[in-house]
Amino acid sequence: xxxxxxxxxxxxxxxxxxxxxxxxxxxxxxxxxxxxxxxxxxxxxxxxxxxxxxxxxxxxxxxxxxxxxxxxxxxxxxxxxxxxxxxxxxxxxxxxxxxxxxxxxxxxxxxxxxxxxxxxxxxxxxxxxxxxxxxxxxxxxxxxxxxxxxxxxxxxxxxxxxxxxxxxxxxxxxxxxxxxxxxxxxxxxxxxxxxxxxxxxxxxxxxxxxxxxxxxxxxxxxxxxxxxxxxxxxxxxxxxxxxxxxxxxxxxxxxxxxxxxxxxxxxxxxxxxxxxxxxxxxxxxxxxxxxxxxxxxxxxxxxxxxxxxxxxxxxxxxxxxxxxxxxxxxxxxxxxxxxxxxxxxxxxxxxxxxxxxxxxxxxxxxx
Ligand code: AOF
Ligand code: ZN
Numbered sequence: 311x312x313x314x315x316x317x318x319x320x321x322x323x324x325x326x327x328x329x330x331x332x333x334x335x336x337x338x339x340x341x342x343x344x345x346x347x348x349x350x351x352x353x354x355x356x357x358x359x360x361x362x363x364x365x366x367x368x369x370x371x372x373x374x375x376x377x378x379x380x381x382x383x384x385x386x387x388x389x390x391x392x393x394x395x396x397x398x399x400x401x402x403x404x405x406x407x408x409x410x411x412x413x414x415x416x417x418x419x420x421x422x423x424x425x426x427x428x429x430x431x432x433x434x435x436x437x438x439x440x441x442x443x444x445x446x447x448x449x450x451x452x453x454x455x456x457x458x459x460x461x462x463x464x465x466x467x468x469x470x471x472x473x474x475x476x477x478x479x480x481x482x483x484x485x486x487x488x489x490x491x492x493x494x495x496x497x498x499x500x501x502x503x504x505x506x507x508x509x510x511x512x513x514x515x516x517x518x519x520x521x522x523x524x525x526x527x528x529x530x531x532x533x534x535x536x537x538x539x540x541x542x543x544x545x546x547x548x549x550x551x552x553x554x555x556x557x558x559x560x561x562x563x564x565x566x567x568x569x570x571x572x573x574x575x576x577x578x579x580x581x582x583x584x585x586x587x588x589x590x591x592x593x594x595x596x597x598x599x600x601x602x603x604x605x606x607x608x609x610x611x612x613x614x615x616x617x618x619x620x621x622x623x624x625x626x627x628x629x630x631x632x633x634x635x636x637x638x639x640x641x642x643x644x645x646x647x648x649x650x651x652x653x654x655x656x657x658x659x660x661x662x663x664x665x666x667x668x669x670x671x672x673x674x675x676x677x
Contacts, residue, residue, distance in 0.1 A: 411443025
């Protein structure tokens with residue numbers, strides 16, 4: 311029975327994946343309804359403002375929902391938001407049992423959905439595939455509890471820990487399949503971020519390029535304290551549809567106007583030691599409904615973000631190559647910790663072979 315419950319919750323998790331990167335400020339959620347050993351309803355939350363996962367699953371199941379079991383990755387909501395409450399809809403449909411992945415961290419819900427169901431005499435089991443559901447929900451949990459986006463630092467290094475050769479050659483450290491996976495990831499985040507150094511070195515387009523579908527371009531954020539952004543940068547050209555946000559603490563009005571004329575947005579932020587205050591930038595992005603922020607470099611920006619506790623997840627592609635030589639060109643620059651006891655720990659590590667590379671993913675712990 312437990313095995314079966316896990317399988318149905320895994321199906322709900324798969325359904326929820328359809329919403330990842332599309333639901334902000336709401337969470338991606340999946341729901342499955344099972345009656346007499348058969349799946350009779352499936353649903354996921356596609357977008358904020360649209361019905362929740364349970365509602366789609368209930369519509370799909372129709373009268374078969376009566377006496378059925380429901381598997382939902384997140385606690386059904388108990389409040390009236392733009393839609394809902396799902397707990398009431400489940401009660402009205404006469405479901406028998408509800409299996410839940412994780413409790414909703416939204417303070418408006420926070421256990422009240424579970425309570426409502428139990429008070430109506432429905433059996434509720436929580437924590438089914440809890441670890442996977444929590445992982446799916448982590449960006450939403452971060453945003454709803456802190457107002458900040460969940461930041462993923464994605465980078466690629468050789469087996470000897472380098473991101474470039476001593477002459478600055480970095481194309482390409484990771485293999486083709488890894489690079490495809492990055493484009494799939496870009497399709498599922500609300501914003502990508504780079505430092506101005508990366509723009510000056512690589513002149514990247516930073517859009518989503520997938521072989522079969524067009525994908526969706528996230529907002530491009532460039533951290534450019536002194537406004538060194540060239541007006542002829544590729545990402546400012548008309549050929550690119552994606553929006554660009556340049557975060558700066560420069561007061562060079564002439565350059566600001568010139569950049570705005572290219573269609574980019576220039577955001578003036580407070581400075582900390584002549585650099586853009588990253589805490590303010592993260593807050594601003596959170597307000598703009600950026601739930602998942604993909605930090606793609608460079609190493610100076612990543613070093614500063616790590617130090618300020620702004621990185622939530624590491625995604626490191628390790629390529630089977632050795633550059634050799636000294637130890638510059640790591641994945642972070644700036645000053646690291648002096649003592650190992652102060653090293654930042656990672657948890658929930660996962661390892662995956664991608665082509666010839668190994669992708670290591672882990673959550674950055676906050677001490
Ligand atoms: C669910 N099922 O599929 C989702 C839930 O403004 P609303 O009505 O869309 O409500 C948004 C809140 O509902 C969101 O902050 C989160 O707490 C919960 N999301 N709940 O029962 C769903 N997406
Ligand atoms: Zn709901």
